[in-house]
Amino acid sequence: MSFISENMKFQLKKAALLCILFSAVFFGSFYLMNFFDPNPALKTKAIKPVQNINVADNIELQKRAGNDNINLAAFDDWAKVNNLSGDNIYDADPDKDGLPNYLEYIHGTDPNNADSDGDGFFDGTEITNGYDPDSKGDAMTVVSVKIDKLGVDAPMVWSKTDIEANMLKDLESGLSHFMKTAAPGQNGNMIVSGHSSNYAWAKGGYNHILEKLNDLQTGDLVTFQTVQKNGRIIDYQYKITSKFVTTANDQKIFENTPNPTLTLTTCWPLGTNLKRLIIKAELVK
Ligand SMILES: [Ca+2]
Ligand SMILES: [Ca+2]
Ligand SMILES: [Ca+2]
Structure with a gap:
């Protein structure tokens, strides 16, 4: 009888020890993972300079940013409501979030609040890196690519990988934006790819989306339309400067x-x- 009870005690102790050990390993690694990498998606938001554009003398940009529901006459009313004044009213950045008043107006963000959606990232930082300044966390703006001359109108996928198999997966849902390259409208080289052809049995609805890419000429336009959660729609137009064929690993x-x-x-x-x-x-511009 006493032998069984000793054995049971031993087994219980062993189970308790194992339980403690397991908990230590589990919570320890959980803590370490969070300590080193709280949120990889958010961490990629490096601060970059924002374009400094004077809307007052940029008619073309006014038109592009206008989209009918944003016009410059309304800028004055918006400035009054937000108590903005001074000679440098378009380019001033009173909340020091890297976004001049003009761009706050275009994006529908608060010119007196550096972090309009309260997610810990400045409005300017979010826009420069393709994040939605009016949607918390790692929400990106919704982007579509339009090439009128080719009849192309496709979603752009913000790729989060540089592993080829995963990149091919992204291409099933549209054109793919290479991670860590510039966001639409922002300084830097934005790299976007799409299928010209694919196997007949390949998945996805965009297997031939760029099959006519060679029909484009210097001067033709490619438009990236970004849509924010607050309804702001901004078109960024790119004019073609060159076209060439190169090796697969250039x-x-x-x-x-x-x-x-x-x-x-x-x-x-x-x-x-x-x-x-x-x-x-x-x-x-
Ligand atoms: Ca600002
Ligand atoms: Ca702001
Ligand atoms: Ca924010």
């Missing part, structure tokens, strides 16, 4: 640029993945 196309540029890439010749057809374009 690293030069990834080189960064100081100004907002677009690199659009697809497999070429049509029906193969031997080479790449590249379109280079610059933001219309």
